Amino acid sequence: MLDQLTLNTLKDELNLGRAEYFPSIPSTNDTALEWISLGCPNYSVVVADKQTKGKGRSGRTWYTLPDSGLAFSFIITEPTQKINLLAGVAALAVYDAVSKFVSADVEIKWPNDILIQKKKVCGILVESQWAGNQVQGIVLGIGINITSKSLNFEEKIRYPASFLERFAKEIIRRDDLFKDILANLIFWDKERTSQEVISAWNQRLAFLGEQITAVRNENNSITGKLLAISDEGNILIKLHSGEVLEYTANEIQVNI
């Protein structure tokens, strides 16, 4: 069961900052960005059972229906170094937790979609709050499909999507999964400045060494071999000509 009481216990156990549960909210990321601008402690968390205006990457909508998945935003207000690696921190935290609960192949699709048997079960939206040219904080917005109810028709036709219970060893308790992810987020965030994030991110990467198609916009896509994630968290793609191109997550989208 996930509610404010459970969250209060997690807050004490994991030493979180501000932590609030909302039965329904437009977007946990929007609330998290607001909290940062008002001033909130590091490792604060906004959790919702339902989102009415959940945001996905590239301006898309993310649907969160009640009691069907996990939707929350984890706030980092001490992001002095290696901000770009936070996409990897979030992906690793979810990957490691999800792997404990399912008996199937889990992978990370760069930068941070979580796939099981090549189907998307989790999306992550990283956003930042700025005051002038000074970053005030980063929001790691995480949405996980747990039950079949969490799958929206639009999502199913946009890309192959699935839900955790389809691959689960037993019924997944949302509070257990949530606790694991939070503990992992703190663990991987503390590793942010070490090489460990990059090597773990690469080790768990989907399509590594395979031909992929990456889309820059409607009229421009490239095909090449996925070489690796660079030390900056960018994707390295080797073209047929031998040339190696490097893209940030804002520049390119890898297809499933």
Ligand code: BTN
């Ligand atoms: C994607 O497009 O794959 C990213 C989806 C991110 C969804 C999560 S749900 C919690 C948080 N709040 C939002 O509005 N979006 C993120």
